[in-house]
Amino acid sequence: MTRFKIMERMSSPPAGRNLFSHFPITTTDKRPVPMKMSEIIVENQVMLSAGSDTTQSALAYTMFLLAANPEKQRTLREILQKTLPTEEVTSVVASYNSVKNIPYLKACLDESMRLYAPIGFGLPRRTLGEGATIVGHHIPCGVTISAPVYTIQCNETLFKDESKHVPERWLPENPATTEEENRNLKDYYLPFSLDGRACIGRNLAYMQMSLAISAMVLAFDWNSPRLVSR
Numbered sequence: 001m002t003r004f005k006i007m008e009r010m011s012s013p014p015a016g017r018n019l020f021s022h023f024p025i026t027t028t029d030k031r032p033v034p035m036k037m038s039e040i041i042v043e044n045q046v047m048l049s050a051g052s053d054t055t056q057s058a059l060a061y062t063m064f065l066l067a068a069n070p071e072k073q074r075t076l077r078e079i080l081q082k083t084l085p086t087e088e089v090t091s092v093v094a095s096y097n098s099v100k101n102i103p104y105l106k107a108c109l110d111e112s113m114r115l116y117a118p119i120g121f122g123l124p125r126r127t128l129g130e131g132a133t134i135v136g137h138h139i140p141c142g143v144t145i146s147a148p149v150y151t152i153q154c155n156e157t158l159f160k161d162e163s164k165h166v167p168e169r170w171l172p173e174n175p176a177t178t179e180e181e182n183r184n185l186k187d188y189y190l191p192f193s194l195d196g197r198a199c200i201g202r203n204l205a206y207m208q209m210s211l212a213i214s215a216m217v218l219a220f221d222w223n224s225p226r227l228v229s230r
């Protein structure tokens with residue numbers, strides 16, 4: 001599919017600039033060797049697999065949680081209606097400029113990825129040098145270790161009501177969030193992983209999710225009587 005899509009896009013490029021406009025496929029003085037078609041295909045395969053299933057899972061879980069917690073869905077809708085310019089409230093999709101700084105919208109996305117991280121298993125890492133000491137245990141060099149994201153993000157010693165859907169915990173002005181929990185939300189929230197190998201598509205993911213969820217919440221009111229609120 002990736003190969004087909006790339007061939008299609010490259011044989012009839014759209015008018016405006018897009019991701020493909022940046023591929024180094026022509027020679028320049030600075031770059032005498034252009035990118036090969038096989039490299040373009042592999043790069044895009046990584047982007048497609050890393051960026052589609054993850055974002056889609058995060059969207060599905062966010063919608064599930066907003067269905068199971070209709071009062072949170074209502075709050076988000078009211079905030080969007082109040083904050084967005086009138087013409088954007090009635091348009092199919094609001095502009096990213098208008099939705100990107102709405103704390104409650106980001107809080108709903110973050111709370112959903114805390115409860116249901118799209119990559120919830122422990123990502124493998126190899127110990128280096130003299131090994132590592134983890135919770136008092138010495139792990140020698142060259143051992144593959146991992147910490148399951150779900151176990152960390154839903155740990156009752158780090159987060160109050162750890163398995164409940166509480167988007168408000170992410171709002172800095174929320175009186176129920178202690179300073180310690182605020183710190184934990186920064187240090188122990190890792191749906192995109194941390195440091196050198198962390199997700200490079202994180203900003204794109206927030207953009208896509210903010211646009212999709214705000215459009216859905218403004219256009220529909222959904223719930224399911226069979227869902228049990230977390």
Ligand code: HEM
Binds near residue numbers: 046047192202
């Ligand atoms: C909610 C959406 C997303 C989540 C939860 C997510 C999560 C992650 C995680 C946990 C990693 C680290 C993997 C590791 O440490 O081994 C990662 C890496 C990566 N992500 Fe994402 N991702 C998301 C969206 C995207 C998007 C939209 C793109 C690009 C279109 C993307 C591209 C990548 C790439 C290329 C890597 C590998 C980076 C590297 O190894 O240097 N991701 N992602």
